Amino acid sequence: MEIQANEILSIIGPANSGKTSFLRTLNRLNELQANVKVEGTVELDNQDIQKIYIELLRKRVGMVFALPTPLPLSILLNVTYGVRMHGITNKKRLRDIAERALKQSYLWDEVKDRLHESAFKLSGGQQQRLCIARTLAVEPEVILFDEPCSGLDPISTAKVEDAMLELKRNYTIVLVTNNVKQAARVGDRTAFFLSGELIEIDTTDKIFTVPRDQRTDEYIRGKFG
Amino acid sequence: MKKTYLSQKIAFSFLFLATLLVVVPVGLIVVIIVEKGVSAITWQFLADIPRQGMRAGGIFPAIVGTIYLVVGAIIFALPIGLLAAVYLSEYAKDNFLSRMIKLAIVNLAGVPSVVYGLFGLALFVVFFRFGTSILSGSLTLGIMILPIIIATSREALESVPYLFREVSRSLSASKWQTIRHIVLPNALPGILTGTILGLGRAAGETAPILFTVAAFYLPQLPKSIFDQAMALPYHLYVISTQVPNVDEKIRYGTALVLLTLVLFMNLVAILIRYRFRKKKSW
Numbered sequence: 472m473e474i475q476a477n478e479i480l481s482i483i484g485p486a487n488s489g490k491t492s493f494l495r496t497l498n499r500l501n502e503l504q505a506n507v508k509v510e511g512t513v514e515l516d517n518q519d520i521q522k523i524y525i526e527l528l529r530k531r532v533g534m535v536f537a538l539p540t541p542l543p544l545s546i547l548l549n550v551t552y553g554v555r556m557h558g559i560t561n562k563k564r565l566r567d568i569a570e571r572a573l574k575q576s577y578l579w580d581e582v583k584d585r586l587h588e589s590a591f592k593l594s595g596g597q598q599q600r601l602c603i604a605r606t607l608a609v610e611p612e613v614i615l616f617d618e619p620c621s622g623l624d625p626i627s628t629a630k631v632e633d634a635m636l637e638l639k640r641n642y643t644i645v646l647v648t649n650n651v652k653q654a655a656r657v658g659d660r661t662a663f664f665l666s667g668e669l670i671e672i673d674t675t676d677k678i679f680t681v682p683r684d685q686r687t688d689e690y691i692r693g694k695f696g
Numbered sequence: 697m698k699k700t701y702l703s704q705k706i707a708f709s710f711l712f713l714a715t716l717l718v719v720v721p722v723g724l725i726v727v728i729i730v731e732k733g734v735s736a737i738t739w740q741f742l743a744d745i746p747r748q749g750m751r752a753g754g755i756f757p758a759i760v761g762t763i764y765l766v767v768g769a770i771i772f773a774l775p776i777g778l779l780a781a782v783y784l785s786e787y788a789k790d791n792f793l794s795r796m797i798k799l800a801i802v803n804l805a806g807v808p809s810v811v812y813g814l815f816g817l818a819l820f821v822v823f824f825r826f827g828t829s830i831l832s833g834s835l836t837l838g839i840m841i842l843p844i845i846i847a848t849s850r851e852a853l854e855s856v857p858y859l860f861r862e863v864s865r866s867l868s869a870s871k872w873q874t875i876r877h878i879v880l881p882n883a884l885p886g887i888l889t890g891t892i893l894g895l896g897r898a899a900g901e902t903a904p905i906l907f908t909v910a911a912f913y914l915p916q917l918p919k920s921i922f923d924q925a926m927a928l929p930y931h932l933y934v935i936s937t938q939v940p941n942v943d944e945k946i947r948y949g950t951a952l953v954l955l956t957l958v959l960f961m962n963l964v965a966i967l968i969r970y971r972f973r974k975k976k977s978w
Contacts, residue, residue, distance in 0.1 A: 500866055505789060529868035540863045543882055553867035556877070609867060 472662065472672055474613075479635060479644040481658030481675065483651055485695065489667035490647040491537075494615050497645065498532040499525060515613070530557070533611035537618040539598030541590035546582050549590045549601060553609035572608035576600040576634050596627025603634060614638065616646040620653065632657050651691055655679050663687045729951050736949025745915040750935050751942050753915075755950055760917055761830070761925030762899055762957070765909065768834025768921065769841060769898045774891055776838075777845030781887075784846070785853040786875055805843035810903035812840045817907040831921045833909025840904050841894035848890020852883035885972035892965040896958045902929040912938070928954040 474480050482490045495501045497513060499520060513520045520528050530553070541549050548555075550569040559565060569586070573579040578600040582593070590601055599619060606614055616635070620628040635644060635657055648654050654661050655675060662672040663684070671678065671687045682688045689695060740754055747753030780801075788794035816836030826832040856879050864874040910930035918925040932950045935942045 498866060500862060503862060503865060526868045526870055529866060534866040536859070536863065536866075540859055542860055542863060542878060552864070552877075553869070556864075556867065556869040556873050605867065 472669060474643060474645060476643050477639055477641070478659040479639055479646055479657050481654035481661045482645065482647045482664060483649075483654045483661060483690070484664035484670075485690065486649075487666075488664040490664050491617055492667075493664065494534075494617055494645060494647050497613070497615055498529050498534055500529075500534065530609055531611055532613045532615065533606035533609055534615040535599070535602050535606050535617065535619050538622050539595055539602055541593070541598050541601060544590060545587045546590050546593070546601060547586040550605050550608050552605060557609075568608050569604075572604040573601075575607050575638070576604040577630055578604055594627075596623050596630065599623060599627065599631060600634065603631070607638070611642065613643045613645065616644065616648075618647055618649055621649060628653070651693075663690065665690070726955070729948055729955055732944065733948030733950075733952030736945040737952065741946075741949055742953070746913065746931075747915070750913060750931075750939050751946070755926075755928070755931060755953065757914060757917055758926040758928045758931040758950070759953065761909075761911075761927040762929075762954075764830050764918065764921075764925060765833050765837055765905065765927055766895050766899050768830060769837035770891065770895055772835055772838035773842050773845055773894065777842050778849055778887060780842075781846050781849035781853060782875060782880075785850045786871070786879065801843050801846050804839075805847065808903075809840060809901050810906070812836055812904040813906050813908060815839075816904060821908055827922065828907070828909055828911075828924050829922045830909055830918055830925050833905045833925070833927075834921075836904045836908045837898040837901065840901065841898050844894040844897060845887075845890055848893065849883070849887045852886025852890065853879060855886065856882045885968050889965045889969050892961050892968070896961040896965075899961070900929055900954065900958050902933055905930055928957070 482493065484490050492501065496509060497520075499509075501507045501509060515523065515528070515531065520532075523531075542552060544552070547566070547569055550572055551559075551565045554565065554568055559568070566586075570579060570583075573582060578597060581597060582601075585592075590598065593601060599622075603619070620631050623631065632653065635646065638644060639659075646654070646658065658675040660673065661675045661678040663670045663678065663682075663686075665686055671682060671684045673683075678687060679691060682691065742754060742759065743756050744754030745757055746755065784794065784798065788797070813836065816832055816839070820826045820832035820835050821828055824832075826835075860878050860882070861874050864878050865871070869877070905927050909925055909927065911924040911926050912934055914924060914926050928950065932947065932954060935950065936947050
């Protein structure tokens with residue numbers, strides 16, 4: 472399958488259908504765990520990702536996790552974590568990077584006066600937008616969202632979805648979601664996974680109106696899942 | 697219904713009694729030693745050298761010797777123990793070799809302390825020709841507390857949530873950066889606690905220093921790490937069994953100083969752990 476630049480590809484499917492595993496092969500995060508075997512090839516700009524230096528690959532392919540995952544650091548240090556690891560130490564510059572990233576994830580106004588507080592003091596929705604800002608600060612080309620709204624209330628979800636639509640202009644987004652409606656709302660194209668297999672991939676319109684496979688139809692209409 | 701309630705009550709009181717039995721000896725030890733020893737504690741007792749064949753004077757050289765030994769042991773054991781723990785928890789793959797290493801560490805913890813003493817005598821005193829010296833004693837004590845430091849450090853490292861590592865790596869930090877910036881800082885209180893517990897253990901042991909460093913009677917301070925030194929536990933042993941007619945007050949006074957030293961270290965460890973738990977945010 473192909474993922475095009477500046478599109479949002481949503482991946483839907485029931486639990487254990489391999490959505491997240493697929494997503495985690497894209498930035499080779501699966502390989503952190505022992506006893507994981509990876510087969511096949513993934514290419515980024517026609518280059519096999521196994522041949523890209525792994526830290527560079529993860530710089531180009533960012534990820535937002537299912538649950539808000541702030542690191543036990545201050546808000547500012549969380550947002551700048553990635554770039555600090557790349558060797559940027561200039562305080563002014565770090566602050567600028569943080570400000571830009573936090574504005575992109577619509578969090579700046581809520582945290583600009585408390586950047587040095589622990590990130591754990593934020594609410595769940597704020598934490599998740601902080602995680603998005605943290606991923607953006609690294610300036611990736613692709614962002615992988617792994618069910619980013621599964622722990623959030625509807626208002627926070629709407630904010631995250633807005634952020635994604637806005638980000639589409641500059642980034643390529645792959646969104647794994649358990650929420651079929653979310654896929655319909657934000658996805659340009661949608662892929663349906665079942666039991667580790669890709670059943671169908673097409674434009675979101677077609678998947679949701681005239682799916683080719685009966686199982687896709689049944690899943691979308693909520694007959695199983 | 698009433699009968700079950702009664703039997704439950706009886707069972708509970710047995711459990712409570714068993715728990716109480718654990719506390720009683722600890723309390724008694726402290727009470728008896730404080731009661732008999734506290735009158736010996738004077739400025740002279742703490743700051744003077746032993747006099748009249750250790751029947752009078754103070755225990756200053758033994759206090760200093762114990763501090764030297766403990767500091768020496770930790771200088772040796774903390775870096776090695778910490779690096780080993782980092783390797784075992786972060787890098788080692790689960791294979792035959794790493795399982796053997798872990799097994800060896802568990803066994804090292806179970807070796808009787810007198811065996812460490814004999815080992816230290818053979819390796820450091822005789823083979824490396826360090827002689828009976830602070831260096832030999834510190835190294836021997838260091839090996840003895842290595843398993844404590846490794847075990848507690850590993851536990852502290854492994855209690856840092858796996859998710860933090862994943863997040864850090866996903867932000868394109870390298871493995872070492874992740875350990876350095878995320879794992880170690882969050883494991884530090886646990887590592888510190890383990891280290892202090894190790895210190896307490898090293899301060900209180902007699903057998904490992906018996907053949908490697910301890911001087912029977914040395915009314916002066918050591919001048920270098922190649923000197924012999926007195927140490928509190930061994931001094932207590934000597935004045936309790938080897939020297940006749942030592943005033944009971946002096947013996948219990950020495951015991952009180954040793955006990956205070958060890959309990960104080962444990963207290964510091966507990967405080968660190970407590971403060972960290974309160975601060976911990978995940």
